[in-house]
Amino acid sequence: MLEKVFKLSENKTDAKTEILAGITTFMTMAYILAVNPSILSATGMDSGAVFTATALAAFIGTLLMAIFANYPFALAPGMGLNAYFAYTVVLGMGYSWEYALTAVFAEGIIFILLSATNVREAIFNAIPQNLKAAVSVGIGLFIAFIGLQNAKIVIGGSTLLQLFSVDKYNEVNGVSASFNNVGITVLLAIIGIIVTGILVVKNIKGNILWGILITWLLGIICQFTGLYVPNADLGFYSLLPNFSNGLSIPSLSPIFCKLDFSGIFSLNFIVILFAFLFVDLFDTIGTLIGVSAKADMLDENGKLPRIKGALMADAVATTVGAVIGTSTTTTFVESASGVSEGGRTGLTSVTTAILFGLSLFLSPIFLAIPSFATAPALVIVGLYMLTNVTNIDFNDMSEAIPCYVCIIAMPFFYSISEGISMGVITYVALNLITGKAKEKKVSILMYVLAVLFVLKYVFL
Secondary structure, three states, rough: HHHHHHHHOOOOHHHHHHHHHHHHHHHHOOOOOHHHHHHHHHHHHHHHHHHHHHHHHHHHHHHHHHHHOOOOOEEOOOOOOHHHHHHHHOOOOOOHHHHHHHHHHHHHHHHHHHHHHHHHHHHHHHOOHHHHHHHHHHHHHHHHHHHHHHHEEEEEOOOOEOOOOOOHHHHHOOOOOOOOHHHHOOOOOOOHHHHHHHHOOOOOOOOOOOOOOOHEEEEEEEEHOOOOOHHHHHHEEOOOOOOOOOOOOOOOOOOOOOOOOOOOOOOHHHHHHHHHHHHHHHHHHHHHHHHHOOOOOOOOOOOOEEEEEHHHHHHHHHHHHHHHOOOEEEEEEOHHHHHOOOOOHHHHHHHHHHHHHHHHHHHHHHHHOOOHHHHHHHHHHHHHHHHHHHHHHOOOHHHHHHHHHHHHHHOOOOOHHHHHHHHHHHHHHEEEEEEHHHHHHHHHHHHHHHHHHHHHHOOO
């Protein structure tokens, strides 16, 4: 049956290899089960419900990838997209998380329509390659910055930002912080980054997940020895899992179907929607092409067969994910780990999906993981995204300057959408004024986007 459904021999693989590859992929991306609730709960969303939505979105999306395309790629709520959702749209712009979910839902519907045609690929081709890489780099810096803040390694101070110190933390925030609550977690987060870095260098499977678990375990040891003292007033709780309700699955009801369609025809909604579209578009296609190239799945023209099915899986998963209550679901670059283990078909995806389904029963464990333990994951994921900087042509200043603007705008202005907006405007303006637009064949879409972004700054 497996041979017939997944065409194992045709893809030069077997069931054992595929299942092991699926387990490997799950191990490398299971960190999202701890990180996503941590990020989205900053908006006021119920963390337990977000955990359930995250696991379900990963389960459904990854299963759809196997059904629609028979590829070994896994999906889950994406890093960067969840940060944009929480820190830009909700905390930055002041919109409700219900409104943000509606933008994700609308994005999914649009992607379903675009994926049914070749429009999605056409849009991808219209954006300059250098700018695509810059968006990834900027998001990487933004995610790392969020991780450093979540761990209190970086805090506000007299110099706007500064390295943590207990005394200065008291002065800035006016709270009774000490080494036994805030200070020890900062130290543990730094140790966690070093530990995760060692695991990455050693090429240990599931290095990011292991980094989270080791940092958390060190925290638990500190709690038992009295070095870490929970303080609810500061937001520092017990690090021990709460099994008082057994292995029950947290209810989705606080976030399920909580869409807010008021104001969806405003320019601001369109800007938010486009930012989700833009980031997800390049994140998904870039990941698909990159991982496929590594697995030697591309055809002689460098294209991925059945890419339409893969894109449709991503689009449907995003739509369903918004309804159940999570940010954009996208294809994970960590799928490369399973591919490296020999995964070549949808059986790898099915295995990963089943493991995400089973993880629903382990919510007390994942929800007990504190932000200082997930911070190393954010920093290392930021590193992975930063590596795209090598794909930017810095010899051509008309390319380099817009990319530079795009990259620094994201962490400095605490907004992914600002980075995209400024990058597009700068790219079009520089090439138009210097007479290079015709030579570079700047697309009509880029001109339209630049005008829309300028209008946004003028009227909003």
